[in-house]
Amino acid sequence: MTKTVVRVGVGSCGIAAGALAVLHRLSEVLGSREDVVLKPVGCVGLCFHEPLVEIEREGQRWLYGEMDAAGAERVVRDFLATGEAPAEHLVYSTVTEAPENDMLGKQVRVVLRNCGIIDPEKIDEYIARDGYKALEKAVHSMAPEQVIAVVTESGLRGRGGAGFPTGLKWKFAREAKGDLKYVVCNADEGDPGAFMDRSVLEGDPHTVIEGMVLCAYAVGASQGVVYCRAEYPLAIKHLNLALEQARERGYLGRNILGTTFSFDIYVKEGAGAFVCGEETALIASIEGKRGMPRPRPPFPAQSGVFGKPTNINNVETFANIPWILVHGAEAFNRYGIGKSRGTKVFALAGKIVKGGLVEVPMGMPLREVIFDVGGGVPDGKTFKAVQMGGPSGGCIPAALLDTPVDYESINATGAIMGSGGMVVMDEATCVVDVAKFFLSFTQRESCGKCPFCRIGTKRMLEILTRISEGQGRPDDVDLLLEMSVQIKDGSLCGLGQTAPNPVLTTAKYFREEYEAHIRDHQCPAKVCSALIHYTIDAEKCIGCTKCARACPVKAISGALKAPHVIDDGACIRCGLCLKSCPVKAISVE
């Protein structure tokens, strides 16, 4: 009997879009059929089409988007009755033309190879796709040094953002003296606008676990910790389940796969502090202290968790490891350019048509990632900049869109590769407002240890706030630049050292926009509320009263069928009237 597989994407984003209702309905409809397997799966990355349902038969796949319970039932019933895949709502297919074929075709899936394919709650599905094969190979036929050599040869670098060579890091941990060593997975994905690690943990937790066990074997560790954000409950649930299954099968725990090698992992939930993404702060947090960074050296490789040698890598880094050991360093090395090898997962968000998760070979130009894979900017607007690296990163302008995504080239623009958040901004985004947004974030998240970071970010935020309110002083931009250098130099950890980056890059590429706020008291993108005014064109207004009803502060007056007027003093610049007007009589200046 030919089995048909029906998959429903129930990652956090799918659930938010209503995927659970779809899953329930399909499970009712398909309940007793033996020729159909219904699978809840993680995120395939096409978040903008959520909820997603995929049908697979004999290796051929059809993916449907924007599904609700009734729609999904119809598609699946039609398919099962006729054997033909309906064309409506089809977004991707391996057999016929579909709108997102190109988008997925341009991607290379190493880290996300199982996401959206396997049921993350079933270890057998992971094993069926070469899962734990790398571990079997390593513990039975490779010396720890050989594992490190393969990782070094692959050219893999830390995917958390800094890009430190992974093989070298492991070598340091291997060489460190100590009876007890730790392997820590940094899953404290704190960059606002980034959700790569969440998707991997939710959709394919075993690959992260296998990567950690391989690392432990290589460096000689016996204890593992996954430090995961508490904001990711589904990721934590899947991780704990996967750990339990791995233990039962002998991939984890005492005498792994019958050898003398023992290693176990527990999940440590973060408690909400961005600075804990910094490795020494993360270690302090694991130890139950306030998550405040300390000077290095000693590096964690020498003295980490409870003073023991510790190797810390990020989720995506670990997820690469099993693939590298199964396919070889050379296969991994084939992707990428220069010193950046392999692939990188990016979370595309902001003003972009196809927001979601993509994995592309290193070296792909930004233009291709944003326009060919991501579909460009919606609503006919113009691309202005892409923000990479979150609060530690910067804005890359349109003129630099041909920059390839590799560590060195991105650093040269003043942004950083970061963990993979790409937030696209269009002409309606104000760079002063964006800089202010990031500074208010870092100012809030500064742990307070270094005065330059604690006080400096506060002062920078104050200056940015007065610029956005039209109170900027002529030398404010230079003052910001001067403070940026001091904060970078005077801070202990990555948070302070990179906090000024959003200001530095926007001031470098969009200085004119800062000057317009300061000199002309104008916000060219019409965002900064103190510098804009809403007016109603009396000629166009038909007196329908819609705007007056939409206004939350009753700042609009006028009789029915007579032109309305906005009281500029009472107006709070929320923009609701603009959207409510059926004849476009309201403008913002």
Place this chain on the structure above:
Amino acid sequence: MAVATATREELVRRLDPIVERHRGKKGITIPLLSDVQKVFGYLPEDAVEYVGKALDIPAAELFGVATFYAMFRLEPQGKYVVRLCRGTACHVQGSGRIGEQLQRALEIQEGGTTADGMFTLQYVACLGCCSLAPVMMVGEEVHGRLTPEKAVEVLEGYRARRVEP
């Protein structure tokens, strides 16, 4: 600061199992406080002092940790905690305006709780649902693709639900 929520006996009864669970382990402050918060919905001052004494951890250390991490709350919360995402993707899609509108509609500031005890409004860094931006969570449920009006409607929906069992 929070008022005492329970009698001494009740405090002991509810906290002792937590104390025993953590006794003798290292690096426990965060999970310990997290367990206390699960019991009361927040961290009452006397409860923190009690577990500190029982486990020989200075109260200053516990409060130091409690005030450092965003997860811990020293005041009682509303029935529903509204977490408005203020991540980058949500910001460029207008979540700032949504926050202003919610503050007006609920007549509270960020961090505040409504007079009827229904909602506590919090701004959070990123919920990781960037492609549905702007997003907010009400309790455990995520609501995406919001506008200022829609966000208020969602909360009105929760208010209306209160009459149901």
